Amino acid sequence: MPTAKDLLRFLRRQGYREKRQTGSHLILEHPTRRMLVIPVHKGDIPRGLFLQVLKDAGFSEEDYLGR
Secondary structure (H helix, E strand, O other): OOEHHHHHHHHHHOOOEEEEEEOOEEEEEOOOOOOEEEEOOOOEOOHHHHHHHHHHHOOOHHHHHOO
16 A cells, blocks of 8 residues: 555646645645545555545546556
């Protein structure tokens, strides 16, 4: 599973930008898609949370893996 840093790198390449951060939760915005909240902690993001963030952003795991 990816880390929060890896997921943020992917989302930034897709056009998401940091709006603000409250504690360990980073809020991302996109001009045409919904806002996302990413928990920024050390280590890997749990699989369920990772997949839900991708789904909320409109991407699949295959999009993330580049397939």
